Amino acid sequence: MSFVIVGYGRVGARTAQILETDGYNVVVVDNDPDKITHADNAGFDVIEGDGSDASVLKQAGIDEAVALGGLTDDPTVNFAACLTGKQHGCRVVMRISEDINSNVYEQYESDVDDVIDPERLGAAGAKTALLGGNFNVLDELTEGLSLTSLSVPVDAPIIDQTVNEIELGDHGRIYAHGRANEPMTIPLPATIIKSGDRLALVVEQNNLIEVRRTLMGDN
Structure with missing residues (x-):
């Protein structure tokens, strides 16, 4: 091949x-x-x-x-x-x-x-x-990095933020986004996050909890 x-x-x-x-x-x-x-x-x-x-x-x-x-x-x-x-x-x-x-x-x-x-x-x-x-076939990229996905709850702190405004530092990156019941694609920087959206991320394994808290609050 x-x-x-x-x-x-x-x-x-x-x-x-x-x-x-x-x-x-x-x-x-x-x-x-x-x-x-x-x-x-x-x-x-x-x-x-x-x-x-x-x-x-x-x-x-x-x-x-x-x-x-x-x-x-x-x-x-x-x-x-x-x-x-x-x-x-x-x-x-x-x-x-x-x-x-x-x-x-x-x-x-x-x-x-x-x-x-x-x-x-x-x-x-x-x-x-x-x-x-598709992105879901990769459950681990390299040592120390993992893929994870989540649905955005109604009271998440990132609602109404654009993808560019979400600050994860060096701990992770959003690489795919989809509205509820729609396929996920690579988001534009100006994509606005809404309740029910799905996000896929590549995250440092030892920072999963911190990244989740940044995105979802205490949910």
Whole structure:
């Protein structure tokens, strides 16, 4: 099973490493000489070039790949790579940024299979999305980190706050949100929390109680 990873920055490199560790074949695409060197030294097949260029992705084996991750820090490159991947029958996952506006987000979400926000879940989320799974299949990301979910009670202190306003420090991050009886997706920073909403978080295991108290009060 082959994957094409466009962008060998922090998220792309970690995603490639996780996939390789799990036994998958990974081809990296990047146009930065330093990143190319790092990927090559890590033992990956590397194609030097612009990930938004269909001919470069062809060299990377897009015809045989089952999935492509557009994981650079440039959404335009990521989106172009994903569109090419879709044309070749790949599952495509696109990295977005936290400051993306809602209209652009909706366009991206409708045209790709999954979007990930590296500030919320990063490489583990990218790997899960590339494999076509859902967030619930991961019960532990790495040593010391766990996924948890909760429903927001009527008297929770975070009601009417935006996702950006919820302060968890370094103890955890909200990576998915859904209204009652609706699927969970990556929330926009301006998403307002309401009673009955569901939240999914990645949390340091030794701070689960503190994070829960921050979100739910004494419930």
